[in-house]
Amino acid sequence: MINLSEKKEHLIEVKNVQRIFSMGEVEVQALKGANLTIDEGEFVVILGPSGSGKTTLLNQIGGIDTPTSGEVIVDGKNITDYSSDELTEHRRDTIGWIFQFFNLIPSLTASENVGLALEMAEDMEDWEIRAQEALALVGLGDKGDRFPAQLSGGEQQRVAIARALVKKPKIIVADEPTGNLDWKTGLEVAQVMKNLNQEEGITFAVVSHDISISEMANQVLYMHDGLIYDKPQSAESAPSAKKVVTE
Amino acid sequence: MTILNRKLLRELKTSKLRSSLIIIALGLSIAIYAGFMLGYKNIEASFDLSEEETNYEDFRVSFSNYTAIANITSPEITTVIDNIAEYDYRIWQPSALKVEGEATEFTAYIHGVPGDRRPIVNDVYMQKGEYFTSDNATEVLVETHFAKAQDLDLGDTIEIFSGEGFVEYTIVGIIWSPEYTYVTNRLTMLPDWENLGAVWMPIKQTQALFGFGDVFNELLVKVENKELIDTTINSIIDEYQTENTIVSATKKEDEPDTYMKNADVGFMDDMSIIFGLMVLIIAIFVLYDTISKVVESQRNYIGVMSSLGGNKWKIVFHYVKFGTLLGVISSVVGVIFALLLSYEFMHAYTDILQLPITDTDYGGALPYFGIAIGVGLLITVVVSFLSALKAASITPREAMSSAYVQQVYTKKPLPERVLTKVPGFKSLAIRIPIRGIMRNKRRSLLTFITYGLSMLIVFGSLGFVNSFMHQMDYYYNDIEKQDISVYLVNPINQTELNEGLLELDQVIKAETFVNGYVQISVPETNKTRSTEVYGYDNPTLRSFNMKDDSVIEPGNYIYLGSILAKFLDVEKGSEVEIGDTTFEVGGILQELMDQTAFLHYETAQELLGLEGLSTGALVEVSDVNLAKVEILESGLPVAFLIVKSEIYDAFMTMMQAVIGIIFIVIFVGLLVVALFSFNTVVMDVMSREMEFVNFRTLGAKKRTLYKVIGAQGLIIAFLGSLAAIPIGYLGVRWFNTIVEEMMYIQTKINLSSFLITIATGLVASFIGIWAAVRHVRKLELVDVTRNRVNT
Structure with missing residues (x-):
């Protein structure tokens, strides 16, 4: 029986997260107490200038990095103090990653690049069929045998998306997915992601410079100097918008 | 086949040059060790069979003054001395001989042997012709090396010096004898393949030629029990030593020729280990260097694998497999080359020594093949693991960037601070390579040492030739x-x-x-x-x-x-x-x-x-x-x-063959240096591809690329050469101690050898620099900046 009085669980919760990097003698505070919640099925776009902390924030959610302080809860699990092995498991079971530079392995075909995600997860059953299905979902069903060098930039990024979704993760995190593409191709790639969000119910957390991608989002957040806001911040002025605070 | 295995095979296929370098280096090391060992075993087996065929002595007894044959035939020596299985007597008399129609006198060793029967011990192997027709025939058998060198054939005549004049004899046979495999001069202890004429003639003819009575001066013995050989020798000396006749005995292993053979074969044994190890060390570095650089150049792919949830050991294992697969291929290549090498080696050797019978001992060499392959594979796995270990520490964050900067510089290295004070050394073309070298000091040091080691083959061989020639000049002047x-x-x-x-x-x-x-x-x-x-x-x-x-x-x-x-x-x-x-x-x-x-x-x-x-x-x-x-x-x-x-001159003729072999070794050394230099410079540039792409996008000319890449290559070559010299000097000294059982050689190395070594390093480095610049110039800037294509 459902307890109606129970507080609704967010899929992703970032609570007052700070991340400080030591660069030799210099300390850089990339996140200064960031707060964020993302619900299941959302398509969240985080915009912000270079150095605002977007990628660092995504790394905390995607299990690539852990915060210096604060809490990160993903799919009900507090991953803040996860060990390296636990983070690996988190990435394998819950997250799909998309990178700006595609990072496809040139010696593998599109289908094999997608299948690599399954091999890493040690889940190789029917991998060729599953990789083909994932490629079909991104509109590359007929290009599985092509090597990255035989694909355009947009197609390469779509292969990277297929690689992220082939494991059927709950969340896909994308770091500047259109940053390396021209405007038109970028839009096509963004549309593919949106379709996956709507048709497959996958939650997307996307950081980008690209404002056009925000049109597809059901939540747009803005990062400035290590903090998350619900409105854009100008570089000169002091933050005026409301900081996003976890409920 | 798993996707990672497909990746592995395709990358091996596309990186033919890099893979070939490892396969050549590792295969060569296996081939040298196992090939020489098999060659050595086969030559030993051939020696043994040839000696068995001629019933070669266990020891030879010399009587300083001639002794009447009756002394040993009555009573039979076997009834007086225990442990004698077989024996025979003969005359061994040094003299001079002339070849028909020529004035040159050659040193001759005359063997007076029974003319009416074959010698019981130390028989001869008839290569051409027949044994003597009778005890009284004026016939001779001539040793094959001398016959070949002087173009002698059956029916030709030679003249032997009797002490008073030359007497003519007809050649009825060309023979091979285990006593003259190396044709060692008993007095000089040096081989003399062309000018030492060993001749056999009926003992009665020998006695008549030199005016002796019914006497002999050598007794050749085979024993029943080799463990009692010293006792048998002592018994013979006690029995036959008189006031006028000094009796001395030489065991087979101490015979000048056997001694030369054992030293030569032993030398071969040592060389197989030394050269095999030397190339193995280079192979280890090439493998370590290559896998490290492959891992480094694939950091962001490793980052992707990691971000996809890949277990770090699974990723490390992928790169270990890369090395191991190369190790397996190298073993196959090494074994094939070892078989070819041993075949060629044994035939070249047996041809020079004119061994009439060849034999093989694959069974005896099997353990060495096992060792070579086992050690090769073990080292491949260990080195691959150590070099791939770096992959375990690569985090998924590396997947974030197209050119993740792993190089963290916080201060200028001391050599740069010093060198840039020198006019002409201030350019970035000097600073960048110095920083590159100083960034990973341990690896740079390893590079210098391995570079030095690869040049050691060149320097060591030159140094040995120098020392030997110096000793020859010193001795004969x-x-x-x-x-x-x-x-x-x-x-x-x-x-x-x-x-x-x-x-x-x-x-x-x-x-x-x-x-x-x-x-x-x-x-x-x-x-x-x-x-x-x-x-x-x-x-x-x-x-x-x-x-x-x-x-x-x-x-x-x-x-x-x-x-x-x-x-x-x-x-x-x-x-x-x-x-x-x-x-x-x-x-x-x-x-x-x-x-x-x-x-x-x-x-x-x-x-x-x-x-x-x-x-x-x-x-x-x-x-x-x-x-x-x-x-x-x-x-x-x-x-x-x-x-x-x-x-x-005879020694120098013989040495020409040895020096010829040494020059082959020097050539192999040059090849190794060139390969290593190529690998070091090219791989380094490939791992820093983006750096050079940046130079090109900034408009760097070909000359600038040569300067930046060349400076690093030349620094490595120069320091590597400097490392080669002290190691090489010690190597030559050690080399000279190896041959100590055969001859005393003082270590003396000419200045030209030092200069040639440094020049070799620099020339080899230029090959690598040229290839590296070519690689950088062939990069498509658009492709590289859009999507890293390095593998």
Whole structure:
């Protein structure tokens, strides 16, 4: 029986997260107490200038990095103090990653690049069929045998998306997915992601410079100097918008 | 097949050059070790079979004066001495011979053997013709090396010097004998393939030729139980030693030819390990360097694999497999090359030595193949693991960037701060390589050492040739100053010999000596050896390079060649025995073929029972060829002459073959240096591709690329060469100690060898620099900036 009085669980919760990097003698505070919640099925776009902390924030959610302080809860699990092995498991079971530079392995075909995600997860059953299905979902069903060098930039990024979704993760995190593409191709790639969000119910957390991608989002957040806001911040002025605070 | 395995195979296929380098280096190391070992085993087996076929002796007994055959045939020696399985007697007499129609006189070793039957021990292998028809036939058999060198065939005639004149004999057979595999001159202990004529003739003919009665001077013995060989030798010496006949015995392994063979085969054994190891070390570095750089160049792919949830050990294992697969391919290649190498090696060797029978010993060599492959694979796995370990520490964050900057610089390295103060060294083309080298000091140091090691083959080989040539020049100029050594058939009064020689027109100076074979032993040990002793009286035509500047003194002092002293395990002040006389070792000589012992003239005369007599003389002459004829026709009882220049030339001819082999080794060394240099420079540039792409996008010209890449390559080559020199010097010294059992060689390396080594390093480096610049210039900037294509 459902307890109606129970507080609704967010899929992703970032609570007052700070991340400080030591660069030799210099300390850089990339996140200064960031707060964020993302619900299941959302398509969240985080915009912000270079150095605002977007990628660092995504790394905390995607299990690539852990915060210096604060809490990160993903799919009900507090991953803040996860060990390296636990983070690996988190990435394998819950997250799909998309990178700006595609990072496809040139010696593998599109289908094999997608299948690599399954091999890493040690889940190789029917991998060729599953990789083909994932490629079909991104509109590359007929290009599985092509090597990255035989694909355009947009197609390469779509292969990277297929690689992220082939494991059927709950969340896909994308770091500047259109940053390396021209405007038109970028839009096509963004549309593919949106379709996956709507048709497959996958939650997307996307950081980008690209404002056009925000049109597809059901939540747009803005990062400035290590903090998350619900409105854009100008570089000169002091933050005026409301900081996003976890409920 | 898993996706990672597909990746592995495709990357191996696309990186043919890199993979080939590893396969060549590792395969070469396996091939050298296993190939030489198999060659060595096959040659040993061929030696054994050839010796078995000719029933080669276990030991040879020499009688300093001729002994009547009746002495050993009645009663039969086997009834007097235990443990003799088979024996035969013969005459061994050094002399001179002339080939039909030619004036040149060659040193001849005459063997008087039974003419009516084949020798029971030390038979000959008939390569051409037939054995003697009778005991009285004026027929001879000629040893194959000499026959080949002098183009002698059946039916040709040769003339043998009898002490009074030359007597003609017809060649009825060309033979091979295990006693002359290397055709070692018993006096000089040096091989002489072209000018030493070993001849067999019926013993009755020999006795008639030299005017002997029914006598012999050598007894060849095969024993029943080899463990009792020393007792058997001692029994023979006790039985046959008389006041006038000194009996000495030489075991098969101490025979000049067997000694040369064992030293040569042992040398081969050492070389297979040394060169195999040397190439293996280089292979280890190439493998380590390559996998490290592959891991480095694939950081962001590793980051992707990690971000996809890949277990870090699974990723490490992927790169270990890369190395292991190369190791397996290298083993296959290595084994094939080892078989080819051993085949070629054995045939080249047996052709030179004219071995009539060849045999193989694959079974005996199997463990060495096992060792080579086992060690090769084990090292491949371990090195691959160590070099791939870095992949475990690569985080998924590396997948975030197209050109993740792993290089963290926080300060300028000291060499840069110093060097950039020098005018002309301020450009970035110098700073960048220095920072690159100093960033990972341990790896750079390893690079220099391995570079040095690869050049060690070149430097070591040149150094050995230098040392050897220096020792030869030293020995034949500063030690042996005579032109001719005269050896007599019978000892004569020393004044008579001296005056007889000085009467000759061509003779400027003559100094007599006395020599003979004795059995030298070390008290309270089982060390014993048949040795030639010489007695000199302060000669001016012969110097002695003695350790501690000792001089030959009268009394019971003996002076031993360093190789002989090492064999007997004695030093200055130790005691040795010859017969019943005890001698104190008065000094150790360091010359060349140091297996001789020296005494003061009078001490030697007394020891050999030759008071007032000489057995030969050292002579200085005006014209060697005229003097040879004059001496042989002088009426003195001359047995044979040793002409210093001929020995030197013979040795140099032999050394030409060795130097030829050494030049092949130098070529292999150059190849290894070039491959290593290529790998180091090219791989380094490939791992820093983005850096060079940036240069090109900034408009860097070809010249600038050459400067940046060249500076790093040249620094590595120069420092590597510097590392090669001290290692090489020690290597040559060590090399010289390996051949110590055969000859004494002092380490002397010419300046040109140092310069050639450095030049080799630089030239090899240029090959790598050229290839690296070519690689950078061929990169498509658009592709690289859009999507890293390096693999």
